[in-house]
Amino acid sequence: MTDDIRASICAELVKHSDQETAAGGQRFFKEKVALYGVKTPVVAKIARSYFKSLKGRDKQEIFALCEQLFQSGYNEEAWIACEWAYSQRKFYKPHDFNIFERWMKVYVDNWAKCDTLCNHTIGEFIDQYPHSIEKLKDWTKLQNRWLRRGAAVSLIVPARRGKFLPGIFEIADRLLLDDEDLVQKGYGWMLKAASQAHPLEVFEYVMRKKKQMPRTALRYAIEKMPPDLKTKAMK
Numbered sequence: 414m415t416d417d418i419r420a421s422i423c424a425e426l427v428k429h430s431d432q433e434t435a436a437g438g439q440r441f442f443k444e445k446v447a448l449y450g451v452k453t454p455v456v457a458k459i460a461r462s463y464f465k466s467l468k469g470r471d472k473q474e475i476f477a478l479c480e481q482l483f484q485s486g487y488n489e490e491a492w493i494a495c496e497w498a499y500s501q502r503k504f505y506k507p508h509d510f511n512i513f514e515r516w517m518k519v520y521v522d523n524w525a526k527c528d529t530l531c532n533h534t535i536g537e538f539i540d541q542y543p544h545s546i547e548k549l550k551d552w553t554k555l556q557n558r559w560l561r562r563g564a565a566v567s568l569i570v571p572a573r574r575g576k577f578l579p580g581i582f583e584i585a586d587r588l589l590l591d592d593e594d595l596v597q598k599g600y601g602w603m604l605k606a607a608s609q610a611h612p613l614e615v616f617e618y619v620m621r622k623k624k625q626m627p628r629t630a631l632r633y634a635i636e637k638m639p640p641d642l643k644t645k646a647m648k
Contacts, residue, residue, distance in 0.1 A: 418463060419490075425459050426451050426489050433512045438488075446523050447487045459491040464500065472504045476512060483520040491520065491590060495529040502537045503647040510538060510545050517560055526596055531567040540571050546580045553587035561588060562599035572603055575610030582618055594629055601633025608637050616642045 435450025437524050444541075451459075467475060468536050475497055482494035498513075513535050521527050539545050552564035581603055588600040592614045608615035617633050619626070623646060635646045 418466070418478060422459060422490065422493065423485065424484070425463075426487070426580040429455050429459075442523055442525075444523060446525075447485075447533065448488055449489050453491050453492070456486065456489045456492055457496070461495045463493075464497060466499075472501045475501055480516075483516060486520075486522075488523070488525055491526045492529055495526075495534055496595075498530070499533045502534075502541075505538050505541055507542055507545070510542070510548060512534075513538065514548070514618055515565055518557065521563070524559075527563050528562070528566050531563045532569055535563065535567040536570045539567055540576070545579070546577060547587045550580070550584060550587065553584060558596055560594045561591060561593070561596045564588070565596070565600040565603040568603050569606045572606035573609050575607075578607060578611055578614060581607050585618070585622075589625055589630075590627075594627075597627045598633055601630035604630075604634035605636050608634070611643065612638055616646065620647050 429451045429528060431452075432447040432450055435448040436451060438448045438450065439446060460589055467478070470478075479494035479498050482490040482497075485491075494516075504585055513530070516530060517527070517535075539549065546568075549564040549567055551558040555561060565588060566579055568581055569582070572581055585600045591597060591600075604615055604619070615634065616638060619631065623631060631646065635643045638646065
């Protein structure tokens with residue numbers, strides 16, 4: 414049955430695919446990515462439509478379908494998988510982190526998959542189980558750049574709510590000198606999100622670290638700050 418659902422979704426995506434859209438999407442990535450060329454609003458509509466047919470399925474069945482979608486390698490199917498995984502947030506349990514971490518290690522191979530899975534699914538999980546932020550800290554030491562970026566971008570939504578500031582600063586410290594620009598942008602984005610609730614604290618952090626912090630991360634971190642603080646940080 415799960416094979417049938419995934420095959421139907423694939424057929425639907427192929428029907429709405431467009432080579433020009435796929436080529437345009439590829440320009441946002443340094444690496445080659447698998448794209449059908451379906452615009453996000455259409456993908457979202459397909460995701461909602463097929464999710465209705467899953468009424469009564471439990472979380473394990475939903476996650477099994479997500480796994481199949483991830484296995485295709487296509488960004489659009491990964492997007493649907495992330496949406497469906499997030500739909501189960503009321504049923505998350507502590508051991509689900511192991512599933513999300515495995516998806517990150519096995520299936521995430523570009524920034525779009527990383528951010529879509531981390532921003533909502535993993536971010537919501539951390540919000541529910543704050544002790545799991547320690548596992549994000551472990552990601553900062555891994556060779557896999559998507560997990561290092563994920564350590565930061567998983568905290569974007571909680572950071573906007575003013576949560577986890579000490580953990581955010583610790584993760585930023587661990588990633589401070591990372592030589593991957595997408596990781597630098599990731600922790601800069603995390604600091605920018607945190608600055609919305611804690612502008613002075615983030616400003617002070619940036620001022621302490623600015624001599625070491627790569628310019629890319631610095632620009633992201635101060636983007637939402639008041640003009641006077643931004644000017645001081647850029648001096």
